[in-house]
Amino acid sequence: LVFAASAHTQAAWPAKAVTLVVPFAAGGPTDVVARTLAASMSKTLGQTVVVENKLGAGGTVAAGSVAKSPPDGYTFFIHHNGMATSTALYRKLSYDPLNDFEFVSQAVDVPMTMLARKDFPAANLQEMVAYIKANKDKINVATAGLGAVSQLCGMLFQRAIGVQLTEVPFQGTAPAMNALLGGQVDVLCDQTTQTIPQIKAGNVKLYGVTTKNRIKSLPNAPTLAEQGLKDFEVVVWHGIYAPKGTPKPIIERMNAAVRAALKDPDVAKRMEDLGAEIVPDSKLSPEGLQSWLKSEIDKWGPIIKAGGKFAD
Ligand code: MLT
Secondary structure: HHHHHHHHHHHHHOOOOEEEEEEOOOOOHHHHHHHHHHHHHHHOOOEEEEEEOOOOHHHHHHHHHHOOOOOOOOOEEEEOHHHHHHHHHOOOOOOOOOOOEEEEEEEEEEEEEEEEEEOOOOOOOOHHHHHHHHHOOEEEEEEEEOOOOHHHHHHHHHHHHHHOOOEEEEEOHHHHHHHOOOOOOOOOEEHHHHHHHHHHOOOEEEEEOOOOOOOOOOOOOOOOOHOOOOOOOOEEEEEEEEEOOOOOHHHHHHHHHHHHHHHHHHHHHHHHHOOOOEEHHOOOOOHHHHHHHHHHHHHHHHHHHHOOOOOO
């Protein structure tokens, strides 16, 4: 009877709206990816995928909350590299990224862009670095907190040029971008999913992209590495998770809905316009995400620990 009941519950899934938790502010890069996918997934699943922004502590508040949510197939979570980097940045986390979640899928990879406020007095990266070095006590860097990729990129940048600047944390790079546009902060390293429209409108100054090679969506932007920041590379990847114990048939249906969304021409076009690259099929399986997360924890842990910046 128990089996029959649970089989029935799963067959009826989803019987109501499904929540996709985003760990940063609405309107920002993670939110844009989540809402683009959610609109298409809602069609496949026949129920609305509702995006819920749960803010705080560089994404770790949302991750902790999802880990403790009922594994009933109605709570999912989208997060980026922060799922891996937070294990090194926080002395104590309320969750274990590898053991407290089910893995659904990866989705898109997103480049980052090194920006400064529009009136920043530097025409290129060399001048920017020189100006920062000469004014290091005055320059601040906007971030979305420890665990955010904007913080990771900003930290690697400071290390690469040998300065320590004041970091101003926001609850996402949507508010950080507003502060940059308003001239309240000087520098922001942020994802193309948010920055391309501002770059194209001339509202911010662009000093380079964080990928190994130049990107199609900003073909004239040099990489940071080619301008002398040797080996500088940050690519933002996205994983979709569910609380541990979410039934496998539901994970499989969600996985199929993500795959269908990534094949949806509207999604593909929007992602392309925003510089996001749909990942290859090999990364779209639950196992692919699980092994990727593990490799990212192993990759970033030592790099972050060398920087010596931690939160409790
Ligand atoms: C956001 O959605 O606000 C960003 O992904 C935050 C970040 O990691 O920089």
